[in-house]
Amino acid sequence: MKSGRTGRCAVGTEVLSSRENRWLKEFRVALRGGLAAADGAVGVEGVRLVEEALTSGCKVEAVLFSESGERYRERLAPLVSRTDVGFPVLRTTDRLFEGIADTEHPQGVAALVVPRKVEIADVLAKPEGACAPLIVVLAGVQDPGNVGTILRTAAAFGATGVVTAATGQSGTASPFAPKAMRASAGAALHLPILTGMALGILLTQLKLNGIRTVASCAHEEEAGAMAPWEVQWCEPVALLVGNEGAGLPEDVVHAADGRIHIPMATRVESLNAGAAAAVVLYEAYRQRRKAMGSG
């Protein structure tokens, strides 16, 4: 037994007690994309995502190392071995870790983390350090990989908030599901994300707060659709991104203040969802950076 390594809650190399089994069960449910625990904790796996969780400012509930995951202990030591960390650092066997992990070749490090609670006011507010809100609204983006990629891109290009919403046709994958979390490279824990908002209420709130809505039209030239470079991105803007196949519902496209279409050289039907979002958010960032005087 090597218990007590962290001076707090480390447990032995075999997890046997009922308290320890409870932790393993929680990790298993969270890592495999079941419902979040009652307190909303989600699971992250792998040294980079655990690192993101520990530096995100979100509440960490527990960190778990397997035997072979111990090789990352040194890298994570400054974040988990302080005497004031308020969470247990647990150990288990490689065999038990493989039984709870979602990946095929787990690195042997995982954490349970509670994403920050976000209110609509947080998303609508003028953010510090940016000229105006730049909100990404995912309305019916079904693939968790696409959701994660868009979050990663949104964080990279200075989006100030993200909202996920269902449309009549389709829901949006959870940003905190394991696949989305991996694709986001941890951005899901850093961005303010409001999940499961009713789209109608959101659109009303945006209008009331003077935030212009721009509907992304990937599949065809909508009448009067602008190129990304024709949009005034320094104003308060919400970019609406729809389903991978069907796009945004027609009524949402027409209710939006503007429509955006990425001009293309060829007859290729569309860019994939991640590439299209990257292009639009890059253009927004290019303009905003220039306006802030650093471009």
Place this chain on the structure above:
Amino acid sequence: MKSGRTGRCAVGTEVLSSRENRWLKEFRVALRGGLAAADGAVGVEGVRLVEEALTSGCKVEAVLFSESGERYRERLAPLVSRTDVGFPVLRTTDRLFEGIADTEHPQGVAALVVPRKVEIADVLAKPEGACAPLIVVLAGVQDPGNVGTILRTAAAFGATGVVTAATGQSGTASPFAPKAMRASAGAALHLPILTGMALGILLTQLKLNGIRTVASCAHEEEAGAMAPWEVQWCEPVALLVGNEGAGLPEDVVHAADGRIHIPMATRVESLNAGAAAAVVLYEAYRQRRKAMGSG
């Protein structure tokens, strides 16, 4: 037996003869990503990709429908039912089709297609309808999904040619592998792609032909790296894209005529490979379109 539907080589609902078994075997090898046949044919699956293959101008060797794939027969009829098509249109059972398909829920339509033969001169030449060559060089991009996404983006934003090359550290996934083909949405059959070029020879050829090389540096600010908007994209340019994790080899980065880095708002380590390529190629297209007077 419903043979003779196309008036040529359609076979019955059961495939039994040795000639037919040979076809099924070829489809199986091609669709599951084995080596291309001796004549270089590759497999594509699903109605959209088969449509792309049939309209690409590439040589089609055979088209195969399963029983349930027959529902796409009408949509594809103008492309497969002409009396002058020079390839057999085959039929098989759903059970046999599932046995050769690479996807979990196959649509029941597949084709064997020979990608166009591309010489280096084709890639280096000044293309029609563009101000100058815009060449994308994939040097060590390992994930077939990333290769396909970049091809799709390259086609969308008017790249005039693509070259794949190995580096000392890693190879580049085949653009014609099933996963790459799907991610490219068929762009792999439309773009001129030169595969498996030796990177050193390519760089020399680019220099001799007055084509400026720009190395994509995803992971850190290289000394003197330009933002995408600082590059003169209307000149003849080759964009070098490296491995997802390691980037381009250091000597390649330093030998390039320019280095490019996408500025970002936050400490997120990097964009994913597909998003980064989309951003850079969009910027190239934006400039080129403007220069051609249509932006």
